[in-house]
Amino acid sequence: MYQIVKKRVLNPTVTLMEIEAPLVAKKAQPGQFIILRVDEDGERIPLTIADFNRDQGTVTIIFQIVGATTEKLNHLHEGGFLQDFVGPLGKPTHTEGLKKVAVVGGGVGCAIAYPVAKKLHEQGCEVHSIVGFRNKDLLILKEEFKSVSHMYALMTDDGSAGEKGLVTDALRRLIESGEQYDQVIAIGPLIMMKFVTKLTKAFDIPTVVSMNPIMIDGTGMCGGCRLTVGGETKFACVDGPDFDGFLVDFDEAMARGAMYRGFERQAHEEACNLFRGGKA
Amino acid sequence: MPNMSLKKNEMPSQAPDARNKNFLEVALGYTEEQALDEAQRCLHCKNKPCVSGCPVQVRIPEFIEKAAAGDFEGAYQVIAQSSSLPAVCGRVCPQESQCEKHCVRGVKGEPVGIGRLERFVADWHNQHVQEAPEKPASNGHKVAVVGSGPAGLTCAGDLARLGYAVTVFEALHTAGGVLVYGIPEFRLPKAIVQKEIDGLKAMGVKIETNMVIGRVLSIDELLEQGFEAVFIGSGAGLPRFMNIPGENLKGVYSANEFLTRVNLMKAYKTSSGTPIHRARKVAVVGGGNVAMDAARCAKRLGAEEVYIVYRRSEKELPARAEEVEHAKEEGVIFKLLNNPTRILGDESGSVQGIECLEMALGEPDASGRRRPVEKAGSQFTLDVDCVIMAIGTSPNPLIKSTTEGLETQKWGGIIVEEETGLTSRENVYAGGDAVTGAATVILAMGAGKTAAKAIHESLSKK
Numbered sequence: 001m002y003q004i005v006k007k008r009v010l011n012p013t014v015t016l017m018e019i020e021a022p023l024v025a026k027k028a029q030p031g032q033f034i035i036l037r038v039d040e041d042g043e044r045i046p047l048t049i050a051d052f053n054r055d056q057g058t059v060t061i062i063f064q065i066v067g068a069t070t071e072k073l074n075h076l077h078e079g080g081f082l083q084d085f086v087g088p089l090g091k092p093t094h095t096e097g098l099k100k101v102a103v104v105g106g107g108v109g110c111a112i113a114y115p116v117a118k119k120l121h122e123q124g125c126e127v128h129s130i131v132g133f134r135n136k137d138l139l140i141l142k143e144e145f146k147s148v149s150h151m152y153a154l155m156t157d158d159g160s161a162g163e164k165g166l167v168t169d170a171l172r173r174l175i176e177s178g179e180q181y182d183q184v185i186a187i188g189p190l191i192m193m194k195f196v197t198k199l200t201k202a203f204d205i206p207t208v209v210s211m212n213p214i215m216i217d218g219t220g221m222c223g224g225c226r227l228t229v230g231g232e233t234k235f236a237c238v239d240g241p242d243f244d245g246f247l248v249d250f251d252e253a254m255a256r257g258a259m260y261r262g263f264e265r266q267a268h269e270e271a272c273n274l275f276r277g278g279k280a
Numbered sequence: 281m282p283n284m285s286l287k288k289n290e291m292p293s294q295a296p297d298a299r300n301k302n303f304l305e306v307a308l309g310y311t312e313e314q315a316l317d318e319a320q321r322c323l324h325c326k327n328k329p330c331v332s333g334c335p336v337q338v339r340i341p342e343f344i345e346k347a348a349a350g351d352f353e354g355a356y357q358v359i360a361q362s363s364s365l366p367a368v369c370g371r372v373c374p375q376e377s378q379c380e381k382h383c384v385r386g387v388k389g390e391p392v393g394i395g396r397l398e399r400f401v402a403d404w405h406n407q408h409v410q411e412a413p414e415k416p417a418s419n420g421h422k423v424a425v426v427g428s429g430p431a432g433l434t435c436a437g438d439l440a441r442l443g444y445a446v447t448v449f450e451a452l453h454t455a456g457g458v459l460v461y462g463i464p465e466f467r468l469p470k471a472i473v474q475k476e477i478d479g480l481k482a483m484g485v486k487i488e489t490n491m492v493i494g495r496v497l498s499i500d501e502l503l504e505q506g507f508e509a510v511f512i513g514s515g516a517g518l519p520r521f522m523n524i525p526g527e528n529l530k531g532v533y534s535a536n537e538f539l540t541r542v543n544l545m546k547a548y549k550t551s552s553g554t555p556i557h558r559a560r561k562v563a564v565v566g567g568g569n570v571a572m573d574a575a576r577c578a579k580r581l582g583a584e585e586v587y588i589v590y591r592r593s594e595k596e597l598p599a600r601a602e603e604v605e606h607a608k609e610e611g612v613i614f615k616l617l618n619n620p621t622r623i624l625g626d627e628s629g630s631v632q633g634i635e636c637l638e639m640a641l642g643e644p645d646a647s648g649r650r651r652p653v654e655k656a657g658s659q660f661t662l663d664v665d666c667v668i669m670a671i672g673t674s675p676n677p678l679i680k681s682t683t684e685g686l687e688t689q690k691w692g693g694i695i696v697e698e699e700t701g702l703t704s705r706e707n708v709y710a711g712g713d714a715v716t717g718a719a720t721v722i723l724a725m726g727a728g729k730t731a732a733k734a735i736h737e738s739l740s741k742k
Contacts, residue, residue: 023491024496027495027496043545084489220517222540223536224534228528233523252629255529255530
């Protein structure tokens with residue numbers, strides 16, 4: 001069992017938790033992820049490592065409440081326990097040798113983009129952070145990003161915070177104004193990453209995306225997380241989750257991501273009813 | 281006077297049309313009377329050919345003699361000296377090609393039901409004996425075992441019996457390897473696996489789950505932590521795909537994924553948080569035990585039609601004869617001498633069908649098996665909404681890629697000395713599917729046993 005040592009509500013749908021897991025904290029690197037199970041009947045879900053503290057032996061996860069499991073997870077409190085917490089899994093994000101990078105984060109993807117931006121910043125890289133949310137209520141990690149970024153651009157779909165528009169609008173403007181990036185790192189919904197790569201490809205700027213397919217074991221034994229990258233089948237849990245954005249088949253990834261939508265909707269409904277009824 | 285019946289006592293089992301709708305165990309096991317009667321069929325031959333057919337050399341006539349006298353606990357104690365998992369082996373070993381293959385009674389008539397008797401004795405013990413096995417006196421040595429499948433558990437059990445402090449590191453949240461994620465409940469109830477693991481724990485074996493060796497700790501770090509030897513029993517869990525068009529459509533599974541969802545995550549139960557595609561018509565590609573398990577699970581999840589698509593003929597099916605028989609009884613349809621060429625999808629990216637070619641058997645290839653050749657113009661489409669690929673697995677590269685100096689074959693198998701299981705690294709041993717590629721439970725157990733013996737010989741000299 002793994003104890004929740006801290007819980008912080010970042011916005012109505014996004015929560016941060018620090019979990020006591022010293023062995024995971026000792027090895028964790030930005031870009032890697034963990035798999036957790038809330039309880040004995042629970043499914044295994046992957047979440048990216050948002051931060052870690054090697055001295056205190058804690059790992060930070062940030063999750064959006066999108067279904068039954070994240071709903072249940074969100075109902076746990078400080079001092080409570082998770083059934084299983086395994087990691088670090090996947091390959092760390094490659095940051096060596098980069099001098100100037102645009103880090104693009106969308107929604108809860110910012111939780112994954114932040115540790116990457118932080119590591120780049122620590123390495124002396126010039127970081128331009130471009131983050132996007134649907135509206136101001138969903139904004140997260142503003143101060144954190146600002147503290148590790150040379151430039152911070154905030155976009156919202158409805159203009160309720162920062163500028164109105166999409167992250168691609170801001171990225172296009174920066175590129176067209178003459179900013180020259182060694183690389184763009186995009187982390188967020190598949191549709192956002194797809195359009196970021198469409199843009200950067202036109203300007204021939206190498207682009208890395210962090211993929212988030214359905215996973216079960218996360219150790220390479222099932223292929224549930226497979227993607228087509230450059231015409232080849234790759235397992236995101238061991239070959240990734242980072243891939244060359246120009247080579248990823250996003251449309252296939254989006255179709256595969258929707259595989260269990262019916263089941264998920266129903267399970268989420270049941271979980272919500274359970275909590276509403278005050279039984280949990 | 282021995283029982284001279286030419287036939288084995290039948291094993292009572294659930295009726296095919298009832299069992300293909302539930303996940304309860306198919307074979308129900310002998311009653312005491314049936315076990316006593318079957319045990320009387322053993323002739324207690326002097327040269328004991330059955331023992332040489334058992335990869336872990338259970339003293340078969342000796343345990344059967346005790347069973348025939350009604351001393352079931354005594355019989356269990358005889359088996360327990362050689363095997364760590366008798367309730368498992370009695371159920372999943374291919375006895376027809378091991379112990380029972382050599383039984384003298386099999387020359388004329390059927391061999392003694394050794395597997396069924398082993399199963400009976402182990403189940404009897406588990407039901408009647410509550411005391412935990414005695415914890416052996418410590419010898420002060422520490423050994424790490426990577427992987428809690430049949431190889432790792434056997435190695436751990438043998439070493440614990442000799443007084444070693446053994447820690448088993450398992451990547452998943454439940455110990456047992458293929459015994460929990462691969463072999464379904466209806467062939468091997470998980471409570472039985474748990475019972476065997478509890479027995480090892482009582483002997484002092486520590487089991488640490490959620491430990492992916494190669495990520496959270498490396499083999500070298502285990503050695504630095506004071507483990508004097510490491511046994512790698514990490515299996516062959518990396519699934520193969522055919523690399524045909526359409527393999528990434530929604531509804532195409534590796535057998536590993538499908539079986540992990542069903543068996544480990546219990547996706548067949550409504551209480552489980554893990555979803556599974558409830559398919560109408562399913563094609564399982566392959567002809568091994570894994571293919572049979574996947575097909576029979578699909579049937580139990582409610583599929584109307586389940587096909588086994590296999591490119592050779594019935595004679596070449598690698599699955600146990602009994603599993604093929606069971607699958608047929610349960611209504612699985614065999615499409616033999618058929619090879620898939622592509623998987624067809626609809627607009628939403630879901631599986632709609634599988635296109636196959638008929639095959640004929642040509643000349644034997646290098647492996648001695650007749651090579652399937654395509655029949656021109658024989659293309660046809662099976663209407664299915666789910667495809668499960670069960671065409672084999674290979675060792676996961678994670679440990680190899682994080683352990684310097686660990687030599688492996690091109691296909692990923694760890695290279696070891698056959699007599700000891702020693703790898704190219706000092707004090708690092710390996711066995712089971714991690715060495716051989718996908719094989720059987722009992723061969724993995726044999727390898728775990730060999731390595732335990734070698735580790736003991738090496739460490740007791742220190």
